[in-house]
Amino acid sequence: MNRIAVPLFDLAQTLESGQIFRYRKVDDLYLVAVRERFFRLRQSGGRLEFDGADAKFVRDFLDLDYDLDAALGRLSRIRQLRPAIAACRGLRIVRHDPWECLISFICSTRSNIPKIKRSLNLLAQCHGSVVSCGGQTEHAFPPPGSLCNLELLKTTGIGYRADYVMQTNRLCTNGMLERIAALPYPEARAELMRFPGVGDKVADCVCLFSMRFREAFPVDVWVQRAMLELFPGCGKNERQIRQFAMQTFGPDAGYAEQYLFHYRRMMKKAMGYGL
DNA sequence: GACCAGGAATTGG
DNA sequence: CCAATTCATGGT
Numbered sequence: 001m002n003r004i005a006v007p008l009f010d011l012a013q014t015l016e017s018g019q020i021f022r023y024r025k026v027d028d029l030y031l032v033a034v035r036e037r038f039f040r041l042r043q044s045g046g047r048l049e050f051d052g053a054d055a056k057f058v059r060d061f062l063d064l065d066y067d068l069d070a071a072l073g074r075l076s077r078i079r080q081l082r083p084a085i086a087a088c089r090g091l092r093i094v095r096h097d098p099w100e101c102l103i104s105f106i107c108s109t110r111s112n113i114p115k116i117k118r119s120l121n122l123l124a125q126c127h128g129s130v131v132s133c134g135g136q137t138e139h140a141f142p143p144p145g146s147l148c149n150l151e152l153l154k155t156t157g158i159g160y161r162a163d164y165v166m167q168t169n170r171l172c173t174n175g176m177l178e179r180i181a182a183l184p185y186p187e188a189r190a191e192l193m194r195f196p197g198v199g200d201k202v203a204d205c206v207c208l209f210s211m212r213f214r215e216a217f218p219v220d221v222w223v224q225r226a227m228l229e230l231f232p233g234c235g236k237n238e239r240q241i242r243q244f245a246m247q248t249f250g251p252d253a254g255y256a257e258q259y260l261f262h263y264r265r266m267m268k269k270a271m272g273y274g275l
Numbered sequence: 276g277a278c279c280a281g282g283a284a285t286t287g288g
Numbered sequence: 289c290c291a292a293t294t295c296a297t298g299g300t
Contacts, residue, residue: 018295105295106297108295108296109294109295109296109297110281110282110293110294110295110296110297111282111283111284111294111295111296112283112284112285112286112293112294112295113285113294113295114284114285115283115284115285115294116295118284157282157283157284158282158283159281159282159283160280160281160282161281161282161297164297164298196297196298197296197297197298198297199296199297199298200296200297201295201296201297202295202296202297205295218295219295220295220296221293221294221295221296222295223295237276238296261295265295
């Protein structure tokens with residue numbers, strides 16, 4: 001396995017914070033599928049070991065060259081964020097593949113993480129070619145244009161979202177997402193919302209998790225609850241909360257969102273084990 | 276702007 | 289076992 005030194009990084013929290021869905025943990029190894037790639041990652045302290053992908057890709061995917069320490073320093077000036085920052089320190093925002101990210105979050109609407117993971121794995125098994133790494137096999141994510149069989153899509157359990165996936169598959173021509181990613185954030189967001197099944201929240205997830213728009217602030221039920229609790233007067237609906245967050249957190253809104261989201265979910269899980 | 280369909284697995288009681 | 293919830297969107 002290759003080795004690199006990593007600064008301020010937490011592999012487990014990065015992968016298990018709902019940014020990507022096609023990964024699995026085998027002992028201390030994480031097996032991760034991103035489009036046609038399938039690679040392995042393991043962290044021990046400040047060292048990251050990996051194979052199945054080159055160092056350039058891994059650094060870019062895990063946002064390792066971003067000055068996270070500086071960003072968390074800026075966000076720490078807002079006292080309401082400090083518990084989340086202390087608990088999730090090292091969590092980074094990935095750069096997923098825009099196509100896989102778009103389809104993944106269209107499938108995520110009004111669903112839950114275990115179900116989304118299962119659906120996306122089934123989707124890859126139905127349509128994707130086999131890829132392998134370290135004796136393990138996985139399926140590549142089906143490329144744009146290949147999600148055109150409604151009956152097959154429905155076998156993955158995505159239900160009514162199959163129509164959105166198929167229409168988005170039809171509308172998304174070659175190079176379109178790359179062109180959208182090159183636009184300024186507000187325009188990229190508006191372009192993404194032209195795809196059926198993509199509203200404010202899904203568009204912001206794609207902007208944040210695959211296009212490096214760190215100013216995006218996706219508002220889901222968990223973040224909404226956290227914001228209402230921490231910032232009384234931030235607004236009463238998702239649109240107002242997003243506006244408030246973008247004004248308050250500025251270019252760090254995306255990291256603020258991801259820390260609030262993951263912290264809230266960690267807390268919930270901890271409660272379940274009697275803490 | 277508020278409300279509801281559509282949809283199924285997971286979680287909670 | 290049954291009820292509530294789930295990283296929302298689109299149409300009315």
